[in-house]
Amino acid sequence: MSSVKLRDVRKSFGHVEVIKGVDLDIEDKEFVVFVGPSGCGKTTLLRMIAGLETITAGNLDIGGERMNEVDPSKRGIAMVFQSYALYPHMTVRENMGFALRFARVPKDEIARQVNEAARILALDPLLDRYPKQLSGGQRQRVAIGRAIVRDPEVFLFDEPLSNLDAELRVHMRIELARLHKELKTTIVYVTHDQVEAMTLADKIVVMRDGIIEQAGRPLDLYDDPANQFVAGFIGSPKMNFLAATIVEKAAGNVTLELANHGRARLTLPLTGGTVGEAVTLGVRAEHFGEAGAGGADISLDIDVAEHLGSTSYVYASAGGEALVVEREESRHENGRSHIVVSIDPERAYLFDSQGQRIR
Amino acid sequence: MVAEVETSGSMQDRRRGGAASNLARSEQINGWLFIMPALVLLGIFMVYPILWSLWMSFQVGRGMNFSFGGFANIIRLTQDPVFIRALSNTLLFLAVQVPIMLMLALLFASALNDSKLWGRGFFRTAIFLPCVTSLVAYSVIFKSIFALDGIANQALLALQLIENPINWLSDPFWARVVVISAITWRWTGYNMIFYLAAMQNIDRSIYEAAKIDGVPTWARFWFITVPMLKPVILFTAVTSTIGTLQLFDEVNLLTNGGPSDATLTLSLYIYNLSFRFMPSFGYAATVSYVIVILVGVLSLIQFLIARDRRR
Ligand SMILES: Nc1ncnc2c1ncn2[C@@H]1O[C@H](COP(=O)(O)OP(=O)(O)OP(=O)(O)O)[C@@H](O)[C@H]1O
Ligand SMILES: [Mg+2]
Numbered sequence: 001m002s003s004v005k006l007r008d009v010r011k012s013f014g015h016v017e018v019i020k021g022v023d024l025d026i027e028d029k030e031f032v033v034f035v036g037p038s039g040c041g042k043t044t045l046l047r048m049i050a051g052l053e054t055i056t057a058g059n060l061d062i063g064g065e066r067m068n069e070v071d072p073s074k075r076g077i078a079m080v081f082q083s084y085a086l087y088p089h090m091t092v093r094e095n096m097g098f099a100l101r102f103a104r105v106p107k108d109e110i111a112r113q114v115n116e117a118a119r120i121l122a123l124d125p126l127l128d129r130y131p132k133q134l135s136g137g138q139r140q141r142v143a144i145g146r147a148i149v150r151d152p153e154v155f156l157f158d159e160p161l162s163n164l165d166a167e168l169r170v171h172m173r174i175e176l177a178r179l180h181k182e183l184k185t186t187i188v189y190v191t192h193d194q195v196e197a198m199t200l201a202d203k204i205v206v207m208r209d210g211i212i213e214q215a216g217r218p219l220d221l222y223d224d225p226a227n228q229f230v231a232g233f234i235g236s237p238k239m240n241f242l243a244a245t246i247v248e249k250a251a252g253n254v255t256l257e258l259a260n261h262g263r264a265r266l267t268l269p270l271t272g273g274t275v276g277e278a279v280t281l282g283v284r285a286e287h288f289g290e291a292g293a294g295g296a297d298i299s300l301d302i303d304v305a306e307h308l309g310s311t312s313y314v315y316a317s318a319g320g321e322a323l324v325v326e327r328e329e330s331r332h333e334n335g336r337s338h339i340v341v342s343i344d345p346e347r348a349y350l351f352d353s354q355g356q357r358i359r
Numbered sequence: 360m361v362a363e364v365e366t367s368g369s370m371q372d373r374r375r376g377g378a379a380s381n382l383a384r385s386e387q388i389n390g391w392l393f394i395m396p397a398l399v400l401l402g403i404f405m406v407y408p409i410l411w412s413l414w415m416s417f418q419v420g421r422g423m424n425f426s427f428g429g430f431a432n433i434i435r436l437t438q439d440p441v442f443i444r445a446l447s448n449t450l451l452f453l454a455v456q457v458p459i460m461l462m463l464a465l466l467f468a469s470a471l472n473d474s475k476l477w478g479r480g481f482f483r484t485a486i487f488l489p490c491v492t493s494l495v496a497y498s499v500i501f502k503s504i505f506a507l508d509g510i511a512n513q514a515l516l517a518l519q520l521i522e523n524p525i526n527w528l529s530d531p532f533w534a535r536v537v538v539i540s541a542i543t544w545r546w547t548g549y550n551m552i553f554y555l556a557a558m559q560n561i562d563r564s565i566y567e568a569a570k571i572d573g574v575p576t577w578a579r580f581w582f583i584t585v586p587m588l589k590p591v592i593l594f595t596a597v598t599s600t601i602g603t604l605q606l607f608d609e610v611n612l613l614t615n616g617g618p619s620d621a622t623l624t625l626s627l628y629i630y631n632l633s634f635r636f637m638p639s640f641g642y643a644a645t646v647s648y649v650i651v652i653l654v655g656v657l658s659l660i661q662f663l664i665a666r667d668r669r670r
Contacts, residue, residue: 052567073573085564089586098582099572150572 002063002076002153002186003028004049009058011044011210018044020210021058026203031180031187033197035233036207042190043158045207049188050079050156063153078147079156082163084139086131086146092118093127096146110149117145120182121175137168141175148183157189161196173199194234198222206230228355231282237313239349240323242281246273254358256281256350258298260319266296268345272358279358282349285313285326291340295348299340300325314339416648418641425641432645442646444620445628452539452624453603453657460543461550461595468554469584483555487548497545498612502528505537531621534614538622541609546602550595557591558584593665597658604650604657625650 004026011019018041026032034042047053049060051072060067067075086095096117097110105113118124121141131139140160147155160176161169177200180187191197197204198218205215206229214226218234225231231239247265248255255267256279266281273279291297300316300323314325316339325341350358419428436442467486471479489497504511505527512524527533561584569579585592607626610616616623616631625646632643 050567050571052571072571077571079568079571081564081568083562083564085562085568087565087569087583089589099569099574102574102578146568146572 005061007059010056012056018210029184031202033201034190034205035197040207041210046156046158046190051075076153078150078152080143080147080160082159084143088131091128092142096149113149117148121145136164154186159190227357228351237285237324239282239284244279244281246275246277249275260321261298264296280351283343285324287347288325288341289344293342295343295345297340297342301338412644415641416644421637432642445623445625449624456539457599460547464547464550468551472558489545490549494608501541529618534622538609553591553595557588561587596661600657601654
């Protein structure tokens with residue numbers, strides 16, 4: 001059993017509280033990814049699970065046991081650092097086997113485990129090299145190998161791919177997904193790359209300012225964000241936000257007026273909100289429809305169009321509001337200065353002035 | 360046509376080359392002019408004395424009356440019990456003091472590198488301070504501490520560790536202990552600063568990774584800190600060896616080489632030979648070349664021991 005359970009966990013550095021009460025359940029064998037903007041406390045929370053930072057208040061259980069005061073080496077965890085943290089004066093083989101020497105593991109058993117990890121990570125030809133003779137991706141794999149040989153219940157990763165170039169990142173991302181399948185252990189993974197989060201995670205934990213904004217399966221967060229922050233954070237390109245006012249309410253739906261789009265009206269199938277309330281309408285770039293497809297049509301001035309081949313992103317604006325629209329056919333629209341798109345009421349989200357979702 | 364183009368081309372080249380070499384020459388002259396004052400001073404006060412002392416080491420005689428003596432001085436070395444005494448004292452100080460001091464410096468440095476240690480700024484300063492205090496002031500204080508009625512004896516008596524006061528500076532064994540403590544006290548902080556500076560460059564997450572992996576504290580020190588500081592340890596070992604081989608100030612001020620030459624060092628012996636006894640500059644120069652050779656050999660051995668075995 002290697003579930004991790006956090007209950008009202010808090011952390012203060014001096015008088016500054018950086019983790020402000022976190023409740024989270026990480027299931028056995030789950031791949032959990034912490035995402036959030038820089039400084040929101042992802043690393044701090046991970047280090048608290050690792051035992052590198054003390055827990056100011058609250059409860060941390062790993063495998064059903066309270067771990068708040070337990071030494072890092074006895075928590076059944078292994079951690080991979082952003083900087084790799086390899087021992088520069090030891091070969092790859094020594095790096096991976098070093099810690100086992102102090103766990104009274106016999107020599108031939110150490111060798112066996114190191115070779116096994118090297119096989120999993122395709123490190124065999126590099127075993128006698130020193131870290132400085134390796135590329136970034138190879139160093140990363142050694143760091144992961146060092147974690148694997150300890151056979152931990154829970155792996156902790158702090159932005160392991162952020163020092164790699166884009167191509168290698170994609171490669172290592174796939175490697176990590178494969179590794180998770182092969183090792184069948186719990187993984188807690190920190191990143192601020194939301195593509196990594198979407199592709200790797202069983203569960204994404206979106207953090208802001210020391211609290212969890214929302215935790216759930218990647219597509220649940222994408223389809224059903226709890227608030228404007230999560231809606232803006234998950235998905236690429238970022239969700240578009242349009243200023244609006246509720247002008248009418250009927251049973252089961254509300255009608256909005258879009259302030260910056262010629263007071264276009266749109267009726268959404270929602271029950272919340274009050275008439276006259278200033279709200280924000282959220283629409284993803286990929287959810288705009290063709291003009292006249294229903295909902296409301298809005299007309300936009302094109303600023304820039306990026307053609308990626310299979311699809312294009314059109315950066316446009318209206319009434320001082322910048323929007324991104326994804327268009328599959330836009331390569332035929334070269335030279336146009338404006339487009340008309342429709343907003344599908346079924347695929348639009350509404351948020352109140354506090355950023356909370358109106359349902 | 361072709362030939363013409365070629366000649367004019369090569370002429371141009373030559374002209375350009377000439378200009379370039381003119382420029383290079385004037386740059387060179389300027390460069391030499393800039394370093395000339397320093398070179399002249401170095402020549403007068405370093406190179407000339409070194410060469411002159413080499414020549415002197417083959418001279419025999421007293422005062423300014425000397426004549427070429429071939430290897431006479433070297434033969435005299437082997438038969439001079441005071442020299443043998445000074446040499447063995449110096450090597451003893453070296454063998455005992457340098458390892459103790461470097462170990463202490465390493466331990467202090469790793470303790471003071473811990474960001475959780477309370478008052479580390481104060482301790483860093485306190486440990487570094489001895490090496491910037493005045494030599495004479497600290498010798499006087501050491502002398503008073505280790506006087507027969509000094510606080511060292513008073514404290515040991517009060518703690519009932521000894522029954523009678525120790526005659527620190529007139530007992531051969533304790534006199535050496537005092538000299539070794541004095542130089543250790545003075546230079547430990549200096550070496551510690553090098554270690555601290557090097558430790559600040561070690562990525563903290565290396566230690567955190569080791570901690571999570573269950574590597575005990577002593578092993579983190581021995582298998583991570585020490586190997587990663589190897590170049591700095593080598594540097595401090597060489598400089599400390601040189602310093603201790605030239606040990607002069609402390610013994611001169613604290614014990615004057617006594618009692619009965621128990622703390623006489625090579626440097627002090629050289630001084631005595633030149634300025635205290637009937638001057639014997641030639642022989643003194645020979646003894647000083649013994650130090651030079653010792654420094655060279657010991658430094659070479661240290662480099663060989665510490666050499667990176669991975670190609
Ligand atoms: N040792 C410390 N002392 C004081 N404040 C700290 C300490 N470590 C982190 N903080 C503060 O805690 C907050 C959270 O930091 P943390 O490193 O957890 O952020 P993060 O989410 O990992 O950010 P990033 O994505 O940039 O790595 C920050 O405001 C940071 O300034
Ligand atoms: Mg971080």
